[in-house]
Each structure stands twice: as C-alpha cells, then as structure tokens.
Amino acid sequence: MIHQRLASPDPAVRRVAVLDLPYSDEEDDIAPLLVTALADPDAGVRLEAAKALEGYEEATVLQALVPCLKDGDAAVREATAATLAELKQPASAAWLLPALADPAPGVKAAALRAVKALRVPEAFGPALAALADADAGVRREAVGVLGYLKDARAIAALTELAAHDPDAEVRRAAVGALGFAHESQGLSVQPALTRALADGAWQVREEAATTLAKLGSSAVATDELVRALADDYWQVRVKAARSLGKLKARAAVPALCEALQHEVSNLRKEAAIALGEIADPRAITPLERALADPDPDVRKLAKLALTTMQLNGSPA
Known part of the structure; x- marks a missing residue:
C-alpha cells in the first residue's frame, strides 16, 4: 500500500513511493501526501516531492513549497525553484512576493525567477530594488522580471546596468531586457545598445546585436551592426547579419555579400537570408556564386533569396 511505503523507515522506499504517487490509483488527491x-x-x-508538485497551484501547496527555497539541500532548493517557476496563475504571486525581500540571495533569486512569468505589477518595486543587490544572480533574475513587465520606469536602471554592471551575464540580460523599449524610448536606449556592441564579453555584444533590431531602424544602429559583421566572434557576426536583414539595411549589402564567403557556414547562411530580406540587386551576383557553396543549406538559402528578390521585382 502506498501509505505504508510512504511511512517506511527506509528512505529509499519512501523515495520510490513518492515517485509512484502520480501513477497510483489508491488516492484521488495526492497533493497532501506530496506536501x-x-x-x-x-x-x-523532499527532492522528488518538490519535483512532483509541479503544476499544483493550490494555496496549501504553495504555502509548503515556498519555505523549501531555504532547504538545507541545494538540489531540493533548485527543484523547488524550478517547480515554482512553472506557476501560471498570477494569484500565486501572493505566496512568492514576500520571498522577494528574503535576505538569502538564493531564496530571493529563486522567488524572482518564479514570479517573472506571472507578470504581476506588484513585483516591479522589489525587482527594481533588487538591481542593486550585491549578488549577481539576484540582479540577473531581477532584470528578467523587469523585462517581462515591460514598464518604461525601468529603462534608465536597465540602461545603467547594461553599461556598468561588473557581471557580464547581468549586462547581457539587461541588454536583452531593453528590447521592450519602443518609439521615443527606443531612441534613448540605442546609444547604450551600440556601446554594448563594443563590450568586452562577446555574449553581451551578441545580445546587443539581437536587441537593436527590435527597436527599429536608424542610421547609427545600422552602421554599428555593419561594424559588428567584423567582430572577432562569429556568433556576434551571425546575430548582426540577422538584425541587418530584419532592418532591411541596404547599407549593409556589401558587408553581407562579403560574409557570404566566410569560413563559418552559419554566418554564410545568415548572410544569404539577410540579403534576401533586403532584396538589393547588388546581391544577385554574390548570391548566384553561393549556389555552388559546399554547404547544401547555404545553397538552398541563396536560391530562396534569389527567388524572393525576383518576386519583389529585383532584376534576375
């Protein structure tokens, strides 16, 4: 019987019983047993119970789960954070919001991660304050919350973080979060993003190349993205090519045509896609040469780009 196994003096038996609970037909409601x-x-x-409670949003379950963010075992804390991060109902935030003020960085970071997808306005103040936390993990999760909330009041703080935070992953997250800016806000954010294209960490530069495309076209952004096509890291070049295509940046055509010959096939693919999106006749001959590329995906994308250009009226 499942109850006997859950009460066994052998922890291995109890662990297996918890694993079996979701498949047991002995109980209609297993949540109390998992709690x-x-x-x-x-x-x-405790670890298996925390995992098995994913999807439960009853008050009694949340009341029991949140304290597990302070469990003495790191694996249990991580499983609890992962389970809470799957919450879907905004009302569940009521149980998480108090944990945003917890002095333990791990608890605060996990609570921020869990509350992010709920997009509750009440999380804005604690998340904004957490940008000044000494722990980089807390700051990173706070950036995620603010990026999801898309509240313009966070733009100045995120811009500052993108430029000056000592942790590269926090800077990367802040650069990505700034993608929610738009119109006049976007114009104020673009200088920070173009500076981020020169960040010492290539991951930050890669994120900046992606985010710039979300804010719309500008001559400055285009020029900086074209320069990013010569970045030391091909990952940055790929994202710059993708953004230039989305922005339909005709000024980037010569550099993108050159990228069609790069040794990294992923960059050649992105260059072909971008040239098809821009549909500038200057790209026809380089794309025709790419029809003989050794990579079949590059050949396919070059052919697609040429077809797209023909449909858009560019001379064949």
Whole structure:
C-alpha cells in the first residue's frame, strides 16, 4: 500500500513511493501526501516531492513549497525553484512576493525567477530594488522580471546596468531586457545598445546585436551592426547579419555579400537570408556564386533569396 511505503523507515522506499504517487490509483488527491513528503528527513524524498508538485497551484501547496527555497539541500532548493517557476496563475504571486525581500540571495533569486512569468505589477518595486543587490544572480533574475513587465520606469536602471554592471551575464540580460523599449524610448536606449556592441564579453555584444533590431531602424544602429559583421566572434557576426536583414539595411549589402564567403557556414547562411530580406540587386551576383557553396543549406538559402528578390521585382 502506498501509505505504508510512504511511512517506511527506509528512505529509499519512501523515495520510490513518492515517485509512484502520480501513477497510483489508491488516492484521488495526492497533493497532501506530496506536501507531507516535503518535510521528510531524507533530502532525496523532499527532492522528488518538490519535483512532483509541479503544476499544483493550490494555496496549501504553495504555502509548503515556498519555505523549501531555504532547504538545507541545494538540489531540493533548485527543484523547488524550478517547480515554482512553472506557476501560471498570477494569484500565486501572493505566496512568492514576500520571498522577494528574503535576505538569502538564493531564496530571493529563486522567488524572482518564479514570479517573472506571472507578470504581476506588484513585483516591479522589489525587482527594481533588487538591481542593486550585491549578488549577481539576484540582479540577473531581477532584470528578467523587469523585462517581462515591460514598464518604461525601468529603462534608465536597465540602461545603467547594461553599461556598468561588473557581471557580464547581468549586462547581457539587461541588454536583452531593453528590447521592450519602443518609439521615443527606443531612441534613448540605442546609444547604450551600440556601446554594448563594443563590450568586452562577446555574449553581451551578441545580445546587443539581437536587441537593436527590435527597436527599429536608424542610421547609427545600422552602421554599428555593419561594424559588428567584423567582430572577432562569429556568433556576434551571425546575430548582426540577422538584425541587418530584419532592418532591411541596404547599407549593409556589401558587408553581407562579403560574409557570404566566410569560413563559418552559419554566418554564410545568415548572410544569404539577410540579403534576401533586403532584396538589393547588388546581391544577385554574390548570391548566384553561393549556389555552388559546399554547404547544401547555404545553397538552398541563396536560391530562396534569389527567388524572393525576383518576386519583389529585383532584376534576375
């Protein structure tokens, strides 16, 4: 019987019983049994219970899960954070919001991660304050919350973080979060993003190349993205090519045609796609040469770009 196994003195038996609970036909409501298992003396049992509670948003479950963010076992804390991050109902935020003020960085970061997708306005203030936290993990999760909320009041703080945070991953996250800016806000954000294209960490430069395309076209952004096509890291070049295509930046055509000959096939693919989106006649001959590329995907994309240009009225 499942109850006997859950009460076994052997932690291995209890762990297996918790794993079997979701498939048991002995209980109509297994949530109370899983909640009880969250207090088991064995970390393995608590871990499986935290995992199994994913999808439950009853108040009693959340009331039991949130304290597990302070569990003495790191794996249990991580499983709890992952389960809470799957919450879908904004009302569930009521149980998470108090944890945003917890002094333990791990608890605060996990709570921020969990509350992010709920997009509750009440998280704005705590998330904005958390941008000044000494822990980089907390700052990174706070950026995620603000990016999801898309509140213009966060733009100045995110811009500052993108430029000056000592942690590269925080800078990268802040650069990505600024993609929600638009219209006049976008114009104020673009200088920060173009500076980010010169960041010392290539991951930040890669994110900046992606985010610039979300803010719309400008001569400055185009010029900086064209320069990014010569970045030391091909990953940055790929994202710059993708953005230039989305922006239909005709000024980028010569550089994109040159990228069609780069040794990295991923960059050649993106260059072909971008040239098809821009549909400038200057790209026809380089794209025709790319029809003999050794990579079949490059050949296919070059052919597609040429077809698109023909349909758009460019001379064949």
